[in-house]
Amino acid sequence: MLQRSARDEYDGGVTVCEFCRRRVSARVVGAGSLTENGQDADLGEKMRLGLIGATGWLGTALGTRLLQGGWPEGEMILMNRSAPRDIYAAWPGVRWAADAGDLCQGADVVVLSVRPEDFPLPGFDGAGKLVISFMTGWSLDRLAALCPGARIVRAMPNGGASTGQSFTPWVAGPGLSEVEAALVTHLLAATGDVAQVADEGALDYLSALSGSGSAYPALMAQAMLDHARAQGLPKDIAQRAVGSVRASGAALAGQVAGVGDLLDTYRGYAGITAAGLTAADKAGFGAAVAAALDAAGAQAARMTRDGVGGK
């Protein structure tokens, strides 16, 4: 299902900052142009990023992390609904657009980080641009119909974005060049791990899986808290105990390939935890997780097919 896992490709000391400054895009993927018609051959020199929804949860994560990583201030145009915010005060060279039309006119790459129901914005014109959307319910086809001649990318970051710990799958519509694909990867890598996937079906599925962020760990924490409280444990003790379980779980990040072995080890002790794991298996723990992912994946697919609010 996954086509390309790109984070490693850009690790090894090459950060987004260095990418921008050293214009390594051409060296990474071979000399080429950002657009199909040959404009902007030097991405680092000319490429302007427009970020719509720059002060939202995700827009803030992307915008500030790119700037912290060295994205040139003069090559970022921001927009929100309310007004410029202090969160970008450290980068006085960024430009705040008057409206979506102003932003689109100045930007080569436009990131859509608004809620699906707030789109399309008055004046928005993605024609001919590289458009990267975080919105659910706006399919590649629906976005392409709004943006003639644009290359469209849909990406689905998760709750780890603000700390650089997102896993962000993305999918491209027709016409994306290799240079643009490398650029998309570099932009998204500001918030964590990045992988290009084959089609929107894979993106929908991953919207249900990695897109859920801390939802399922939170569900398990709640179940443990409820159980501990039902046993008569004081709230403070229960919360601290469950907190330590969550912390142990977080330590598994990056070692997921080894979870099967870890569970085998627990089972091998044939002790307290093994008894619990056996009971959880019998009670349908795996089936409950599968049912959750099935339902969430189906909902994501429905939203891609039908749009949000029928748009």
Ligand SMILES: NC(=O)c1ccc[n+]([C@@H]2O[C@H](COP(=O)([O-])OP(=O)(O)OC[C@H]3O[C@@H](n4cnc5c(N)ncnc54)[C@H](OP(=O)(O)O)[C@@H]3O)[C@@H](O)[C@H]2O)c1
């Ligand atoms: N949060 C996640 O974990 C996550 C994960 C994957 C995908 N997504 C998707 O990413 C998108 C952004 O999510 P979010 O959580 O960052 O949303 P959010 O916190 O609600 O932020 C929305 C942003 O859009 C701006 N905005 C709203 N209406 C606007 C308008 N008419 N013109 C210009 N800007 C406008 C808001 O400006 P103000 O600040 O001025 O109101 C704000 O900056 C959504 O489509 C969401 O579904 C989110």
